[in-house]
Amino acid sequence: MRNARVLMALASSAAMAMGGLLASAPTASAASCSGAYCVYQHTSFAGAHSTLWGHVEDLSGHSYENQPLISMNDSISSIIVSVSGSDIPVRAYTGKYQGGKVAWFYAGSYSNLSLMGMNDQISSMYW
Ligand SMILES: [Ca+2]
Numbered sequence: 318m319r320n321a322r323v324l325m326a327l328a329s330s331a332a333m334a335m336g337g338l339l340a341s342a343p344t345a346s347a348a349s350c351s352g353a354y355c356v357y358q359h360t361s362f363a364g365a366h367s368t369l370w371g372h373v374e375d376l377s378g379h380s381y382e383n384q385p386l387i388s389m390n391d392s393i394s395s396i397i398v399s400v401s402g403s404d405i406p407v408r409a410y411t412g413k414y415q416g417g418k419v420a421w422f423y424a425g426s427y428s429n430l431s432l433m434g435m436n437d438q439i440s441s442m443y444w
Contacts, residue, residue, distance in 0.1 A: 348426070350397040353444050354407045357395040358387060360429045360436075364394075372443045375413040393439045396427045408443045415441060 348355075348362035353371070358364030358381060365384035373379055376390040398407050411417030420435050430436040 348397060350399045352399065354396060354398045354422070354442075356381075356389060356393045356439075356442070357397075358384070358392050360394045360431070362395050362397065362426070362428065365392075369442065370444070372441075374415075374441050374443075376440050376442070377413065390440050391437050394430055394436050396422055396430065398422045398424045398427075400424050405444060409435060409439045410441045410443075411435070411438045413440045415443065 348357075350368065352368035355362075355366055355368050357366045365381035365387045367379075367382040367389060373389070376393075377388060379389050381387050381389055393409075396407070396409070406421040406423045408415075408419055408421055410419050417440070418434070418438075420430075420433050427433075430439075
């Protein structure tokens with residue numbers, strides 16, 4: 318009985334240490350995506366955002382789901398592609414209807430589209 322109590326105490330302090338590590342890790346992010354992919358107005362998954370499942374052939378006709386007055390066209394700066402879409406990359410184009418330059422996004426978090434020359438340039442997306 319006494320040994321069990323000691324083990325319990327050790328386990329809970331280990332859990333607290335883990336929690337502290339997770340909370341302070343620089344790579345930890347509160348952002349998560351419940352769709353096939355999510356797009357964000359700003360870098361680091363900030364600002365207006367939308368959860369998407371399929372094609373958007375002309376982003377100029379679409380605003381962010383939580384900011385109806387802000388167009389998604391030429392404004393997306395970060396993207397999360399969820400694990401559920403891991404085998405199929407999301408294709409993002411600088412022109413509508415697959416025009417212009419294209420970038421492929423496999424499952425993962427892309428916090429700054431400037432790194433691939435796509436910041437504020439995406440006009441259509443396919444998955
Ligand atoms: Ca932007």
